[in-house]
Amino acid sequence: MLPNKRRRTAALFAIVLLACPGLVFAQEEERPVPLSVYTLGQQTFVLNLGLFIPLFLQDFDGAVSDTNLSLGGAGSLQWGIHLDNHWLVGVEVGGIFSKSLQENILYMLPITVKGAYIFHAYPFEFPVFLGAGMDIVKYRDQSHIDFILKPGFSSLWKYNVSWGFGLNVVYWWVPQPWAEVPNEGRMGNFLEVSATAQYSF
Amino acid sequence: MKNKAMLMSLLGALLALTSCRDLTLPPVFYTLEKEQPLEDDRAFPDIATVHRIVKVGGAGGRYFAAASKLYTRTDGPSENWTVVSPPVPGAMCNTLEVFGAFIYAGFFLSSSGDGIGLWSADPTILPIVWYQEPDPDVKGVEIVMIRTVGAGALLFVSTRSSNANALFYNNGLNFDPINWGATPPPTDIPITDVIIDTEASPSHWVIVGPYLYRNALAVLPGTFDRYSGTPSAIRTFGGLFETGGTVYVSSDNGQLFSTPDGGTSWAKTPSAILDDTDDPIPFASFTLPASDALAVYVGTRGNGYYRIPGGDVTGSSGTPVRSPAYNISALYNGAINCLLYDAGQSRLFLGTAGSGLWRGDHVSGSEWLWKQE
Numbered sequence: 069m070l071p072n073k074r075r076r077t078a079a080l081f082a083i084v085l086l087a088c089p090g091l092v093f094a095q096e097e098e099r100p101v102p103l104s105v106y107t108l109g110q111q112t113f114v115l116n117l118g119l120f121i122p123l124f125l126q127d128f129d130g131a132v133s134d135t136n137l138s139l140g141g142a143g144s145l146q147w148g149i150h151l152d153n154h155w156l157v158g159v160e161v162g163g164i165f166s167k168s169l170q171e172n173i174l175y176m177l178p179i180t181v182k183g184a185y186i187f188h189a190y191p192f193e194f195p196v197f198l199g200a201g202m203d204i205v206k207y208r209d210q211s212h213i214d215f216i217l218k219p220g221f222s223s224l225w226k227y228n229v230s231w232g233f234g235l236n237v238v239y240w241w242v243p244q245p246w247a248e249v250p251n252e253g254r255m256g257n258f259l260e261v262s263a264t265a266q267y268s269f
Numbered sequence: 270m271k272n273k274a275m276l277m278s279l280l281g282a283l284l285a286l287t288s289c290r291d292l293t294l295p296p297v298f299y300t301l302e303k304e305q306p307l308e309d310d311r312a313f314p315d316i317a318t319v320h321r322i323v324k325v326g327g328a329g330g331r332y333f334a335a336a337s338k339l340y341t342r343t344d345g346p347s348e349n350w351t352v353v354s355p356p357v358p359g360a361m362c363n364t365l366e367v368f369g370a371f372i373y374a375g376f377f378l379s380s381s382g383d384g385i386g387l388w389s390a391d392p393t394i395l396p397i398v399w400y401q402e403p404d405p406d407v408k409g410v411e412i413v414m415i416r417t418v419g420a421g422a423l424l425f426v427s428t429r430s431s432n433a434n435a436l437f438y439n440n441g442l443n444f445d446p447i448n449w450g451a452t453p454p455p456t457d458i459p460i461t462d463v464i465i466d467t468e469a470s471p472s473h474w475v476i477v478g479p480y481l482y483r484n485a486l487a488v489l490p491g492t493f494d495r496y497s498g499t500p501s502a503i504r505t506f507g508g509l510f511e512t513g514g515t516v517y518v519s520s521d522n523g524q525l526f527s528t529p530d531g532g533t534s535w536a537k538t539p540s541a542i543l544d545d546t547d548d549p550i551p552f553a554s555f556t557l558p559a560s561d562a563l564a565v566y567v568g569t570r571g572n573g574y575y576r577i578p579g580g581d582v583t584g585s586s587g588t589p590v591r592s593p594a595y596n597i598s599a600l601y602n603g604a605i606n607c608l609l610y611d612a613g614q615s616r617l618f619l620g621t622a623g624s625g626l627w628r629g630d631h632v633s634g635s636e637w638l639w640k641q642e
Binding site for chain 2: 125133134135136137168169170171172174205207208209210212242244246248249252253254255256
């Protein structure tokens with residue numbers, strides 16, 4: 069049993085917490101909702117850090133198999149330029165690492181060109197994007213460059229005009245055809261879930 | 270201008286990375302898909318250097334591995350390795366062999382590095398009881414190599430004492446030095462391998478650094494003469510092997526040689542096999558894993574082992590293939606000191622320098638499921 073005084077304090081704290089959204093909205097209602105957040109030529113830097121989730125491998129006949137990879141780490145940097153309030157184009161450089169069954173480390177370094185459409189719901193933004201480019205894959209003595217497609221979306225809370233924070237979910241599709249031995253070709257399917265910080269200027 | 274330079278640098282870096290792609294290796298995702306866990310701890314030290322491994326007996330027999338300490342286990346499916354007590358406290362084992370019903374091992378003192386000679390034991394009596402070979406040729410000296418040849422009829426022992434190397438043979442009674450011909454080997458070069466070809470053209474072959482010696486007689490003593498035929502080496506030949514009347518010789522110059530007729534004619538790799546940095550592969554010991562029909566395997570000092578299809582070093586039956594898969598890095602980039610094929614278990618052991626002992630359970634063809642013991 070908590071002493072009465074402490075219980076009262078805890079109850080009061082809980083009420084304040086429950087009331088917070090109201091307070092926040094009350095404050096936000098006082099802030100003007102901007103008609104347009106971004107204009108042509110405005111730039112954005114984005115930093116993503118999070119998890120790399122191996123999903124499955126698939127051969128070109130459709131058969132699915134395990135990646136034999138562990139949960140890994142992912143990170144990326146993106147520079148973009150806004151075309152208007154909704155459209156953004158940019159480039160992204162990232163990297164992941166993940167451990168195999170034999171405790172070797174797989175590295176992938178994608179370099180992609182990215183296009184995004186941003187839905188606004190002030191103070192939130194929901195960019196939906198598609199990246200395409202090359203993926204430098206390195207695993208023990210083998211390394212090669214593959215094509216990569218990265219569709220995904222973000223949920224961002226705009227802290228102020230410059231800064232936004234949120235969550236990033238990106239699907240990685242990495243086809244790895246192998247002309248020398250076609251039945252050794254595989255398509256990699258992975259997921260990136262990362263925290264994101266965005267700076268606009 | 271600056272942007273153009275940056276773009277060119279980026280393109281250059283990409284080109285360099287693209288050139289890393291090795292078409293002789295399978296792609297990454299496929300390799301990952303086929304990957305199997307390597308962990309199968311049988312209590313053998315993972316970073317040990319294994320000098321030699323032998324098996325005593327057939328099914329239900331016992332393995333012995335010289336890896337400074339001497340280890341043993343039966344060939345059962347879940348047996349662990351245990352350490353065999355040396356004949357002298359603190360003594361280390363650097364080589365061993367099976368001869369008749371006994372194992373023979375060379376020991377040295379870990380404190381001084383001095384050899385303490387050749388010791389034998391009955392492997393069926395546990396704990397092992399060691400007997401020192403009394404012959405002064407092999408007593409109190411460093412034992413460099415022990416080999417049984419001629420279907421177990423002869424035991425060869427090479428020794429080093431005061432930096433002088435010598436080779437002796439034992440026909441079951443005592444040890445005798447072999448007779449060198451007109452050009453004996455330099456005494457400061459270790460004698461590292463010996464075989465007898467009993468089939469096509471009976472003869473003995475010996476490796477002494479970059480020199481091959483041959484005794485054209487099937488029955489010793491005879492005379493070992495320096496052989497001046499085709500095989501060549503930079504600093505040392507790697508190993509000798511005989512199967513079905515064909516003698517194989519490996520070299521540190523990236524080449525493999527074979528003769529079907531006791532040295533009258535030789536086949537060899539068309540050119541030196543090179544590593545990633547264009548240095549010749551230093552080949553070492555051979556084995557014939559019968560599960561992988563007709564292929565001869567040869568270890569290397571830093572590039573895993575090579576599979577020679579059909580045992581044909583010329584490559585006309587297929588190019589020698591570096592093995593195992595590149596993701597088993599400790600083996601793919603490993604120095605393979607010794608190979609042992611256990612026909613009864615369809616099992617291939619690879620003893621490495623610094624990466625312990627590996628067991629390959631045969632799957633099919635050239636495929637083995639590798640586990641670190």
